[in-house]
Amino acid sequence: MLRKYLSVDFSECRGCQICELMCSFAKLRVFAPSLALIKVVHEYPATERPIVCYQCNDAPCARVCPQNAITRAETGALVVGEDACTGCRLCVDACPWGLIKMNPASGIAMKCDLCGGNPECVTLCPPKALKFESPTKTVDNVTNKSTGEKG
């Protein structure tokens, strides 16, 4: 099976931040956008930009980790090994998207792990601007906004 990715359609996002609430609740049982591992950036006047973890190849977070605590899971997600992580924060600084947070309770790093293959952030996205899908499907569904053509 092809790996699935979180895909974002900026033009559909309306900036409601429900994904942030779902994320922080799934991870910490608390509603706290500042601890969410997804971030909606509001750009005035007419752009909403949800930023998700891209589970980078040769990921900076994994590269800088002195404990090699960040490893790739079957889902394709880079996952923090809770036992290995010492809470040194190097990965927090290394992430170019600012999407690695510190768990205030345990003091170890938190990053998007795709919720083990069922990302919570996608669940309640009203316009379905956020999707979890494999790239071929993504390409099929993308419409070129300027030409109106598919693919």
Next chain:
Amino acid sequence: MKGYAGFILHVDLTSGSSRKEKLAEDLARDFIGGKGLGARILYGEVPPRISALDPKNILIFATGPLTGTLTPTSGRTTVITKSPLTGIFLDSGFGGHMFAPSLKYAGYDLLVLKGTSERPVYLLIDDDHVELCDASNLWGLDTSRTYDEIRRKHGDVSVACIGPAGERLVKLANIISERHRAAGRGGAGAVMGSKKLKAVAVRGTGGVEVHDPATFREVAMECHRKLWQHSVVGIRREQFEGSQSKYGTPVLVNIMNLHGILPTKNWRTGVLPTADNVSGETMRNEQVIKDRACFGCPIADKKINRVKKGRYAGLTIEGPEYESTDTLGPVCGVDDLGAVTMANAKCDELGLDTISTGVAVGFAMECRELGLIRDEIIGIPDFRFGNGDAVVEMIDQIANGKGLGSLLGQGVKEASRKIGRGADKLAIHVKGLELPAYDPRGCVGHGLAYATSDRGGCHLRAWIVGDEVGVGGPPKFDRFQLAGKGEQTAKVQNAVAAVMSLVLCVNVGYALNESDYAKLLTAATGFEFDEQSFKKTGERIWNLTRLFNLREGLSRADDVLPYKVMNEPLSDGVPKGHFISRPDLDAMLDEYYGARGWDSNGIPTPQKLAELELDKLTSP
């Protein structure tokens, strides 16, 4: 006490000091939050009959127990104060991204401001760090610039601020958050201006925990799905043609015009043949470039408009909403979408309530036409119904206190008194608050809702018109029938008072009911609420705001409608020939007071107060 942050932040602008107070559990249980808690604090703290601009008046920014959670529309803020425009209770709210959630994530359910600063300041709340900062370089700036400047300095903070109108204590001044979100009504911006408080900036990095996480998640998600599927506020725009989510609230322009209750030319008529020029459908087709949602809201009925033609081409703003569209448009005889959009933008930038401002300008246009105001005083060429550019110019005058604007900025009640010569018959207000965009002569229950609203002429305390003309379904009541409207109005007011104490948007009421709210509240707080106790709490809150207003000197005589509504029949459309006579209004009031357990003077009986456990407030 889960659901709540657990603290009230008090800031005294006179001394510059601040303190945290624990939120008492019984207060939270009895008044929920938002409007209710704010009203309770206002009743206890503000001495009777002081001027609203007195340093002793307080200004409250309130969140609720569901604020910042997964509950749909959990991002709203309620502002509570004594109104300088009406002299009575005021609560006014705004949505947007993050103001109320940030306040709560910073650790505060309410922010209570009192006193007055000597110099202009803004308040910075950065979690535990609370600081009054010098605002001399912000004073005089419009609301957009203020927002940008504060964020340039402090980064990603949420901001609520006043514009030049609030600084000048214009009684139509509002509080603006994130450029276009307004606590619009009743002049809260002037109260903020009187305290020399330019802005409040908040960042909160904490979160909100709920009592029963699993149940809460399930109930909240169910509420989202109910909203998704509703024909008015549902999210599938292709499925729900004609919905508010697709066209925004301006979808009501054509609907109200069809029913003959679209206020036009200062309430001369309820029909404007060219109304479609400013309808939600025309907006969508011609100038909406983006849908936007407030925090936690699936409806996304905010529309980003970019004017495509005319002298205001290129202007981009969020809005206008329905009420703004009508009052800045048809009420002034204007059907030019570009001019309406510009007028809305001006109001937001300068910090003026769109509804009251539009009604004041329409009032002035009629006064001029009837020779009650001379052209020399106006100073704007061709100041007549239909001239959208003149509306835009007059908004500047009102904000800057120039010429006729200095008079209109006091509201139509006061302005008409000063103009004299029968101008009061042209003034469209209840208790000093200008009426929004539904002519009650074609929906009499909505008229009763205006007459009895706790903040004066307001559509949001009980939107009876929807059931009278049928929005999103067939009408539930005969729109001209008096009987039943008293009971219905009381019922809806109670429910809405409770919803506004959770601090949710009234639009969720299309799909959710008291049972849903009670479930959310119980799962969030652990307080045992059911449908009945939730309604009861709403009733308690409504009676409390009544007590506040009675203490300020109001009586049955103030539960009244504008002269035109009570004396001049509508001339066009379905409601042609209809008006709400004195006996009509009295009949509805009698039923309403009876349904409320109030005496014939509109005063809650001792038994009712005891039943609502408000008796301890009124006994010495």
